[in-house]
Amino acid sequence: MNSLNTQDVPEFYDLQLLIDSFPIMLFMKGSPDHPLCGFSKTVVEILKNYTNDFGFFDVLRDESVRQRIKLFSNWPTFPQLYVNSVLIGGCDIVTLLHKQGSLQETLFLKTAL
Numbered sequence: 001m002n003s004l005n006t007q008d009v010p011e012f013y014d015l016q017l018l019i020d021s022f023p024i025m026l027f028m029k030g031s032p033d034h035p036l037c038g039f040s041k042t043v044v045e046i047l048k049n050y051t052n053d054f055g056f057f058d059v060l061r062d063e064s065v066r067q068r069i070k071l072f073s074n075w076p077t078f079p080q081l082y083v084n085s086v087l088i089g090g091c092d093i094v095t096l097l098h099k100q101g102s103l104q105e106t107l108f109l110k111t112a113l
């Protein structure tokens with residue numbers, strides 16, 4: 001069981017605002033130009049096959065966001081990819097969608113809503 005709960009950490013950032021801040025939003029470790037984890041690096045490399053137009057938030061720069069968003073989205077790891085504020089998943093799911101050929105649709109049909 002996760003020992004953290006949302007009252008334990010200060011809410012400097014409104015998570016929903018962060019998630020909503022770009023149609024394609026990646027919560028990752030490091031930045032797209034300098035990923036600091038292999039999983040984040042993989043997702044950035046895959047995304048760049050489709051678009052460079054995505055937002056990101058480096059969870060290593062804000063421990064509060066890092067911990068709270070895991071609870072908020074019920075997803076315990078990073079990266080976390082959101083499209084139109086909906087959590088798509090992490091590295092495994094993005095890699096699978098890419099290999100299946102459905103990531104384009106996931107990224108662009110949803111953003112065209």
Ligand SMILES: N[C@@H](CCC(=O)N[C@@H](CS)C(=O)NCC(=O)O)C(=O)O
Binds near residue numbers: 029
């Ligand atoms: N299976 C995961 C792998 C990602 C993962 O294991 N991330 C770890 C190490 S970078 C993580 O975020 N741990 C929680 C944390 O560091 O706060 C995926 O598909 O994204």
